[in-house]
Amino acid sequence: MMRRRPIARAAVRTTAVVGTAAVVGGHMANKQAAQAQQAAPEAAPAPEPATAAPDPIEQLTQLAALKDSGALTEAEFEAQKAKILG
Helix, strand or coil, X not given: CCCCCCHHHHHHHHHHHHHHHHHHHHHHHHHHHHHHHHHXXXXXXXXXXXXXXXXXXXXXXXXXXXHHHCCCCHHHHXXXXXXXXX
């Protein structure tokens, strides 16, 4: 006559197998992530696209709006205006 294993023993074995698989899977995921991080800095960063020189009239308009709103004092406005106009 065949002896059946108790259900608890089968559950423990299944839990051990699943737990081991989870640990190994997590370890491999961490290992692959570390390898990806090491490979990433070696790649050259993409050059940023060159932007057009800012329009001085647009900058002066923005400065005037800041001065009118009270965010800039008259002295700060004049200093920034001098920088923009050169």
